[in-house]
Structures are given as C-alpha cells and as structure tokens.
Amino acid sequence: MEEIELYLEDARDTMEKALKHLNIELSKIRAGKASPSMLDGLQVEYYGMNSPIHNVASVTTPDARTIAIKPFERKMISEIEKAIRNSNLGLSPTNDGENIRLNIPALTEERRRDLVKKVKAEIEVAKVNIRNIRKDTNDGIRKLTKEGVSEDEVKKGEERVQKLTDSHIAKIDEIFAAKEKDIMVV
Structure with a gap:
C-alpha cells in the first residue's frame, strides 16, 4: 500500500x-498586450556564448503596445536586434542608439x-x-x-x-x- x-x-x-x-x-504566446515575458527564451550572443536576453538587458513595457529594451552594454544593441529578427516573434526592432523598441501591433x-x-x-x-x-x-x-x-x-x-x-x-x-x-x- x-x-x-x-x-x-x-x-x-x-x-x-x-x-x-x-x-x-x-x-x-502573446495576446496583443506587450509583456517582458514575450522575450523569455530569446537567446543573445554575448562574448561567444548564448545568454538569455534578461541577462544582457533590462526589458520593460512603458505602455500596452511597446516593449523597451535597454542593453547593459551599448555594443549589445546589434546582437539583440539580430536575435529578435531571427526569432519567430514576428517583431521588428527599432533603436535610437541606446535603446531598442518593439512595437506590438494590434492583433x-x-x-x-x-x-x-x-x-x-x-x-x-x-x-x-x-x-x-x-x-x-x-x-x-x-x-x-x-x-x-x-x-x-x-x-x-x-x-x-x-x-x-x-x-x-x-x-x-x-x-x-x-x-x-x-x-x-x-
């Protein structure tokens, strides 16, 4: 027993x-609202190693349709953009030289x-x-x-x-x- x-x-x-x-x-799986968890699982190349995006940048949502990514090191911007483009998230990153913004389109x-x-x-x-x-x-x-x-x-x-x-x-x-x-x- x-x-x-x-x-x-x-x-x-x-x-x-x-x-x-x-x-x-x-x-x-996003439901139309921006959320930092949408980027969970996204790997960024950092000094030859793949690291989760949360280890190389802060990820916030300033509003319901935007994700803001601020890399801890400025030179990581291009690597983060590349990782986002290569992911299957269907998002287009834009950057201003210091931050990356992801606009979440309405579904x-x-x-x-x-x-x-x-x-x-x-x-x-x-x-x-x-x-x-x-x-x-x-x-x-x-x-x-x-x-x-x-x-x-x-x-x-x-x-x-x-x-x-x-x-x-x-x-x-x-x-x-x-x-x-x-x-x-x-």
Whole structure:
C-alpha cells in the first residue's frame, strides 16, 4: 500500500510540473498586450556564448503596445536586434542608439485565430503528457502485484491515478478557456 502512495505522489508532482511547463509555454504566446515575458527564451550572443536576453538587458513595457529594451552594454544593441529578427516573434526592432523598441501591433481576427490554434496545440501536448504520466504510473502500480500487493489494492491505486489525471485534465481545460478568452477579447 505504501508503494502505491509513492507512485501517486510521484505522479502528482510530475503532473504539476507538466502544468507549470504549459503555463510557461502559453506565456510566450502573446495576446496583443506587450509583456517582458514575450522575450523569455530569446537567446543573445554575448562574448561567444548564448545568454538569455534578461541577462544582457533590462526589458520593460512603458505602455500596452511597446516593449523597451535597454542593453547593459551599448555594443549589445546589434546582437539583440539580430536575435529578435531571427526569432519567430514576428517583431521588428527599432533603436535610437541606446535603446531598442518593439512595437506590438494590434492583433487581427485571423492572427487571433492562429494564436488560438497554437494554444490548442500546446494544450494537446500537455494532455498527452498527463496521459503518459498516468500510463507510466499505472504500469508501475501493476508491477507491484509481483511484490505481493493485492489486486484490489492495485485497482484502487489505478482509480486514484485516474482521478488525479481527470483533475489535471480539467485544470488544463480551464487554462485553455482563460487563454482563449484573453486572446479573442479585442
């Protein structure tokens, strides 16, 4: 019985990590408002090494449609611009010699629908991850019958895994509904 609890606790932790990862991925999909997190994951070449943009510049949002980037070193402006252009963000940087500005265009209806499709793809990946965790956990619990755990205990453990899975899938659906609303509201 104690072994089943260990499997359940591990499954719960792994499912929570999958939800955190989903939230990180969804934060990268913009909903029309400027946000410093839109640049999370953007790597800039800094002295021959790739570094996150937040390590080489301060990133702020002076208003809802603009991201301002102030490099810690002036010579980094061209590297930051190059990284932004090479990313798939679809943003055009402009600089005044000291700062870089990114103007975030208003989203068209078509672009909003494309973003919702991206969100759906991320949601589906998260659901598959949760189901894989369920499968692995159930496989582990079933193996416990060889160690003397009764079939009834294994069945109860599998039912608890299913409840855990259902609750995490429901959380994913809530996250999707909130993100879709955020994107589609003009």
